Amino acid sequence: MKKPWAGRFKRETSKIAEHFTESISFDNRLWRYDIKGSIAHAKMLGKQGIITKEDSEKIVNGLEEIAREIENGKFRFREDLEDVHMNIEAALIRKIGEVGGKLHTARSRNDQVALDIRLYLREEAKEIISFIKEFQKTLLNIATKHLNSLMPGYTHLQRAQPVLLSHHLLAYVEMLQRDEERLKNAFERINVLPLGASAIAGTTFPIDRIYVAKLLGFDDISKNSIDTVSDRDFVIEFLSNAAILIMHLSRLAEELVLWSTEEFGFIELPEAFTTGSSAMPQKKNPDVAELIRGKAGRVYGNLFSLLTIMKGLPLSYNRDLQEDKPPLFDTVDTIKSCLIVLNEMLPGVKFNTERMHETAKEGYSTATDVAEYLVKKGLPFRKAHGITGKIVLYCIRKKKKLEELTLKELKTFSKLITDDIYSCLKAEESVRLKISQGGTSPDEVRRQIKRLNQLIR
């Protein structure tokens, strides 16, 4: 087929080149935004008298009809028409005749595709933000149920100090809160109208970009036509935000995998979210969590794809930019599906709070409290730390827990120790006393839940 841009060409495109360069197999996903943008453009052309009001209306009606056809699965996208833009323009001309050829006045595919991606990503970013909020609420609900559940807090995956399970879960709510803020910041740079940059230089037609921005709900218009057609910052910024988000989810996933081992035994995953083995009849595997962890690789890879693509490209538009879409689409799909499945699965997770509580008490996890006790009795911290270390060493040798030591034994390490030490050896007490801002005491955690509940809705 003769291409719509082929006036100066003597030969047809090679089938191999056509297949190699086509993007319709993946950018057809943008059809809704392409039509939406074209309608706004056509209205502006009409309003500005660049085309007649009648032509403008014909075009708008034609485009709306095409939208309905696509919606109803009655539209066939053709590879020889390259991309979503040319497919829709060609359909428009087929439908309403030569007047359809007026739509592309004062624009180019260079600004058109930038518009489509921005419209698409704007919607998806909003939806991802709402999914984050949903998941934060789910975590807050679970946290609220576990305001008094103790668990061991880990550093280096070694038991460090007792903390509240709710406090641990809130750590993820905080991460997600930053993810949301980053996406909102990015949104400001996404929500900028590129249309009107035309191919690279702007146009000689008296277009009204601010009017188009208003029609399409953009907060601002881009300020430099050359930059506009060569810029994919907004995609990269989104991808890097997505990379941090999936990193957070991969950490949660790792904990779900760890906690559901028989060794930890902290949680039982809902059967509906685990799978069995084709060979081993007893297996119940945390596949969902593992896949989320693995999908971090996918999103990271997508980010690096686009960074690589953009590296060292001279201005302005280069066809390399077509490769921005597969990593973007894949990232949006991946992030959304991970948030959805986690949000469904988490409420079904059974926390073995007794086991967690038991574990929180073990492993000399209140040793820091002993050191702080000694400081309050007058020792410099570094010295108190040293003495407590020796007490722990003694316990290991004697195979005793801290609370099993007699006062006499304890006094051999420091005369400052008196009977009141025993209360600070209890995990519950250790937690209760962490009253510093952001600490794990039930009062402080309750305060944070309240703050987050207000912040999120």
Added chain:
Amino acid sequence: MKKPWAGRFKRETSKIAEHFTESISFDNRLWRYDIKGSIAHAKMLGKQGIITKEDSEKIVNGLEEIAREIENGKFRFREDLEDVHMNIEAALIRKIGEVGGKLHTARSRNDQVALDIRLYLREEAKEIISFIKEFQKTLLNIATKHLNSLMPGYTHLQRAQPVLLSHHLLAYVEMLQRDEERLKNAFERINVLPLGASAIAGTTFPIDRIYVAKLLGFDDISKNSIDTVSDRDFVIEFLSNAAILIMHLSRLAEELVLWSTEEFGFIELPEAFTTGSSAMPQKKNPDVAELIRGKAGRVYGNLFSLLTIMKGLPLSYNRDLQEDKPPLFDTVDTIKSCLIVLNEMLPGVKFNTERMHETAKEGYSTATDVAEYLVKKGLPFRKAHGITGKIVLYCIRKKKKLEELTLKELKTFSKLITDDIYSCLKAEESVRLKISQGGTSPDEVRRQIKRLNQLIR
């Protein structure tokens, strides 16, 4: 040497392990921030009565003395003391005695190192922002000098339409503006006090984190102690901002390389910023630009390092996090040096405006203007485009430029063409008429320069 934390240990650390785990060889760079943070912490401990006022003062004085020693190169950092924190604490105790051991009350290296990095990155981010502004001003100055210089605008590295050199340079100012905005957004998430999270759970001492935040100029305090010690989002966010920034610089570098070829001949690089060849006596190479382009790889790699490190880590602090510093420091140094050298080099670049102007006129670069001319005469754009394509094909066959066609020749393509077409075949006219917002007309470019000048200072 017996480690300060080694109360419970029976054996000394292996030399090999000591060397493998040390960080003092690179984190000594943080000494200034470590001391600054410790001083604020000590003041707070004194104010809250956790230690006495006197002890607090002794500690503060001791730390200030250590700072002077380091400043004057009189301090020896020791590998067997692992990191900057332990080196300074040990020096403090050597200097002021056992009371120095009180400094670490109610804190841990986990929150301390987070504090140091945040203080460091805060300063560096500010400086990078100021370097960006400087470079933007430099570009604006050059753009202002070239308000009437024409050059070919490129898409696909093929001449597309004539544009103003100033317009082209402003594209980079826009990119840098986004870089700055991203860094400012990131700054809000950097400038949060982590101290007080202690090891993981908060502390039983009545600390005042808001007071510390005030002393150190933080806008907010972190809200969850577990998240606080395991969070490196702010570093990754900075690294991804840096990756986008160096990507922009790599594009500029690519253009400098291209433009300084004899084939393009658009610029001459200042000799002081080029180098010769050890073998080929005639060479004058654009090394600075090439290295900037290459350094994109370095910064991308750093981002990927940290994303990989954080993937799938269970909460909270893990020693893997120590590996955050080399990629961060390297990125800060790289970004700053690239901005400095570009800012120095660009004013010395000689633009061969005549050559650029000549080139802007070639290559049928006003063909789009012909199509727009035909649209204004009543043709649908798609049709006008087709006709113009045929005119171009005719020119190629006849080896003629567009403006060399006679009216008679032109009329064979469309009867709508009249004598007034010749004005729109001129590159100067083509540029002058691109009056759309963000377009390349001198008026619009002047307007943008004014806006940017106001924005930047």
Added chain:
Amino acid sequence: MKKPWAGRFKRETSKIAEHFTESISFDNRLWRYDIKGSIAHAKMLGKQGIITKEDSEKIVNGLEEIAREIENGKFRFREDLEDVHMNIEAALIRKIGEVGGKLHTARSRNDQVALDIRLYLREEAKEIISFIKEFQKTLLNIATKHLNSLMPGYTHLQRAQPVLLSHHLLAYVEMLQRDEERLKNAFERINVLPLGASAIAGTTFPIDRIYVAKLLGFDDISKNSIDTVSDRDFVIEFLSNAAILIMHLSRLAEELVLWSTEEFGFIELPEAFTTGSSAMPQKKNPDVAELIRGKAGRVYGNLFSLLTIMKGLPLSYNRDLQEDKPPLFDTVDTIKSCLIVLNEMLPGVKFNTERMHETAKEGYSTATDVAEYLVKKGLPFRKAHGITGKIVLYCIRKKKKLEELTLKELKTFSKLITDDIYSCLKAEESVRLKISQGGTSPDEVRRQIKRLNQLIR
């Protein structure tokens, strides 16, 4: 639907989890290899008497029938059957009854999927190697045609010394040769039978892995069942080979883009492999080359996806490994399509050898020859280099070419210069004299073409 592995499960899988964890939407591509492997496995089970000969034959026949159905598009893959393995097993049981349930004796999906990927990748690696060879031949053909075509050799994208176009093209043949060697090395590690590792531990059945290896054409069997099911080295190694290969292609693509600019004007791309602009009627863009350059990002991203996925995974099989297939499949497709399209396009490229020749002579490109001339007259090279540099500087000031200098002028720089210098100022002579091994003299290039022709076929 009740899952085949669900004996111990009380509840059905959630639809959301089912959709999240399925792989049939992409691993169906492996059906041919899955069936091939199952047939070999069934034959071995029969031969070893683990199942009866009759059962073995029934299974083989059933599998062959399924293969025909899939081939003919009469097979429906179902998402609720998760993956290609379970889809085919379920179909087999539907088709031949309970005996089909004997196929999975002494194996697990863990070793089965490893088998499928190895069989798949083995074929694809072979095909890629053959595509590389084809493309090398194409380049050799073109090189042979340009044995006497001069062009400027570039370093730093500045003209360095005249070289033969054929010599330049052979540089790519050398790169591709290394790509081929790397793939052949990798092939040895791909072509190893994993089947028989079963889930993780091996099996209690008297299987004969060497027999299966023979049936399937594997050179060796894997040696450790735990390693076997958790190993994806062979995929990563392939992906990293692919990354280097696409890097080479991206360099060639960059040169095609550069050379087809009007500024360089070295080549004209065949129209059938370029595209036009929707807005600018004169444009003829090197899209194929740009896309290849961009696809480097895609392949790099795929490599980093899998490296990230594997980082820090405990042994042995983890579901994260399912994420190995999308980056692998995408890389195979990308590499093959790039090689195909380049191989088709290159023979159509028109080299403007006159322009190249002209350019080769400019830019003081024989200055190194002058220095070598002076060395042969007795000067130390460093001194000869310095003198030649001064001659070049003089030329620039006087706007003269080297060959335009009079002997008198030349003698002011060194008395050693005599009339014989003029021959070495000629580009043709400069090239002819580069007789060192691997150098650009026509004799040497001819020798290399001969060697490569023998090597490749």
Added chain:
Amino acid sequence: MKKPWAGRFKRETSKIAEHFTESISFDNRLWRYDIKGSIAHAKMLGKQGIITKEDSEKIVNGLEEIAREIENGKFRFREDLEDVHMNIEAALIRKIGEVGGKLHTARSRNDQVALDIRLYLREEAKEIISFIKEFQKTLLNIATKHLNSLMPGYTHLQRAQPVLLSHHLLAYVEMLQRDEERLKNAFERINVLPLGASAIAGTTFPIDRIYVAKLLGFDDISKNSIDTVSDRDFVIEFLSNAAILIMHLSRLAEELVLWSTEEFGFIELPEAFTTGSSAMPQKKNPDVAELIRGKAGRVYGNLFSLLTIMKGLPLSYNRDLQEDKPPLFDTVDTIKSCLIVLNEMLPGVKFNTERMHETAKEGYSTATDVAEYLVKKGLPFRKAHGITGKIVLYCIRKKKKLEELTLKELKTFSKLITDDIYSCLKAEESVRLKISQGGTSPDEVRRQIKRLNQLIR
């Protein structure tokens, strides 16, 4: 300072540019190889009569003296001399006078730096291979000690089937074996002489590259001068091999972290390779393992750096290539230090074999053996799997272990079950019977240890 290449330059290099472009701060590490290569080059120049024998000897002696000075710390590298090559050449000229300027005859820094890196990487690759072998031997030693130690084999981090600890350790020996093979393959492509390519085109001097190759121990010479100076494949290939290797180590590190948790309790790390906490007196952290896991990020980042740098670079040498050294050096250092520290630490790891053995028996880990038992009694595997699943479900409900079920209870699931089932419920028996090639039976593991012992030394 006037640069040695500055004949044609009017102005001195800017200090900022000088500092930005220098590489001496990191490439001084190559001095030994630079001198070694120069000596071979000088000898060849003498042998070929390109310079006199006397001059050749003077140069060789001068270079050897410089080598001694550097060795003894008496040499000062200067930033204004850019790189290691120019520093040494300048020192040579200072030392032996103008004749030193003859050394650079028939070569360029472009081929010289390629030579230096190849010589460096050749030595380092050999050393890394020897470190791998050492570590394999260490693992084999430990495995030999644990030929009868049972542990749970994991898939999805859920207990899957009992395996031998030695079998598990051998999985890593296999991975390391592949790492070694990959490095050996890469070595063939590293060990190729680039010298003689000169700047890009070869040289007019009658050099003997094969002689130089022989002097320096290269197996081959490069075949195309343009490719030679622009090729960094051998570095990237090494970096990707290193990435796979550190991935393996990160998996081992993850297991060391997991196994040393109190929850797993499989191992105790030697105190000399763990560290304590500044705040929590009881902590003993697996820092070495964590850092190794983290360093995967570092090596991955380095690989990505260089891939990015090379993407889309036109031929031949570009200054971007200077950025190859920092990621290469950092990777070599990282890999070596990780192998060293692991090799030192592993022998000190205490395996709690009793705990491992106990754990191996739990979690229905012999369910697969039950299914295989039923198959041997005549059931199709899929059916046997289903029945076993139901038995497991029954056990979970009744809170019984498999071996605690009565024969009566078992028979309710299948009449085929008889008294002989109890032996296959034992973990020891389960392991003993995995006699398939590569399986976990002690006989097979012993066979593999023997094979590996032979392979490695």
